[in-house]
Amino acid sequence: MRREVPVLICAIMGVAMIIQFFIPHPVSQAIYKTVIKWFIIIVTFAMVLGLLSLTRMHLTKLRRGDKDWFFSLVTISSLFVNLLVGFFSFRITDSFIFEGLKVPFNFFTISFATGLAAGSPFMNLFDYIQVPMQATMFSLLAFFIASASFRTFRARTVEATLLLVAALIVMVGRVPVGHMISTSIPALSDWILVNPNMAAKRGIMIGVGLGGISMALKIILGIERSWLGGGGE
């Protein structure tokens, strides 16, 4: 029963959602919207479980004094500081309404607001700490692309040479210096991207699309059960 019930639920819901796609009737649309809302609610609860998992794992490391416990401390602290700041975010305003009276311009006050207001501490944390850190990680890509290219683009075989030449043309063609060297380079770069590259991408996407349909049908029909857990044997 532990495996049969989920498979049955999956089959019923899968077939129902396929049928729903072809029925424009308002009842069908209402069912679809309700199912989406259920999904959002379940995902939200799953987020709570995820946070519990994260907290428990790092608290265990702290309690045991494991190697690199400091990083766990940073993680837990960041998590709770963000939570508290988000719940009790406040901002300093130059005036506020108190019992019907507007306090004058020079009187600095503190008013409680939700954390997403522009200029609130929560948004300041996001804008001035998280966003720059994300940008830093993203900027590592430039260096990693250089190191990966240096390692990979070697003219050992015919195919590797073709790859090297094509990569060179496309990289030079995408920067202004390519246009300065010759106007043919950006045109050739665009041709490579629009023709052979696009053809290969579309071939992969056709295969991916068919594979996705096949996988979905197998899951709905109960042929594919690995998502239930286990090694599948």
Place this chain on the structure above:
Amino acid sequence: MGLRAESRSWGIGIFLVLTLFFIPALASAKEPAPPESGEAKVEAPTPEGETVSPLGYPLNFTAVDNPNDDGMKIKLTWELSPGDQPELGKKENPVKGYRVSRLGPEEAEWQLVTVQPPGIAYFLDEGTEEFPLENDVLYDYKIEVVGEGEILSPPIVQKGIVSSQQFFNTDRINILVCVIAYLCILLFYIFRARKGHELFVRRIAGLDAVDEAIGRATEMGRPILFITGLHDVADISTIAAITILGKVARKTAEYETPLLVPNYDPMVMLVAQETVKQAYLEGGHPDAYSDDMVFFLTTSQFGFVAAVDGIMVREKPATNFYMGYYYAESLILAETGADTGAIQIAGTDSVTQLPFFITSCDYTIIGEELYAASAYLSKEPLQLGSLKAQDFAKVIIGVLMLTGIAATLFGWMWVVDLFIAR
């Protein structure tokens, strides 16, 4: 003998599928239905002796229920007035627009619905907040040509138009046929596989290397890192990744190799925990499983990458698996893993990230090979049958693409229209 029987099966299959495709073609190749109700009527005929306005009036004004929807929409079409000359420009064109009005059953006056600009001969009335359009209610529509100084041509009226909801979207009948056809092909090959026919599946190097990679980690005494991608559990690639995770976890349970599975999505974490727990149970080492092996990190893309990179640098896993859907972080992960000296196997259906994985990883499973993992690793006949069905469908798609090219060249646009998804 086997080869002739297989060729016959292919031939019958192709014939059946092409027949199924041409059924909707025959069904759709019919004259469009006349307006459901009402008739075009000039309500204000030109009095005798007077000339018709030089603007003329729009011909063939039709108002019908918008098809294939949940109702509350009326589609209005007309031919442009003979006086409408959009090429003259806004100022010189004698026609300034088309005024469309609606009269409901409880209303005494015509309500203005829209004034369409000149050159436009179509409008979809969805009602407004003030004057909503209701289903199963009779409405009258009229159209008048607007000229300079609000001179109106005689109105054309359509009476008794009703909007209603439909139970089946006929625009998507081609999709339904394709789904049913593919389902038939899938079932056909599954039944063939069940009967014991041997089905050839080509070698997929990345999947063959999974055992070798796990063995390497076991010998080195270092953990295995498995990442399931950045999509949620509803994504097919994530499900395929979980499938491979189950196989890997079964082996790590048997060999007692540490396994680390950081997750981007909490739902995926829950499914992965169940998968790994079950795999350890089946592998005979349920006590070796701990919930801390499969954990949630963050739903922030680069926060996740930073955390995983930190795990790689600190834990130094001997084997990294990147299975699922990835975005820009793919190269950061793969390069960091390469720096730590791990053997890396990647599998993704994200076409934009494949080049990065190919350059940085030892083995890459491309696109649909990831979905084939379950069948390839288990070698179950049912699963292998579905792989053959996919290959057969690809052949059909190839034939249809050639047909589409020929149809476009010869101007048989009805063939092309068969495959438009709405």
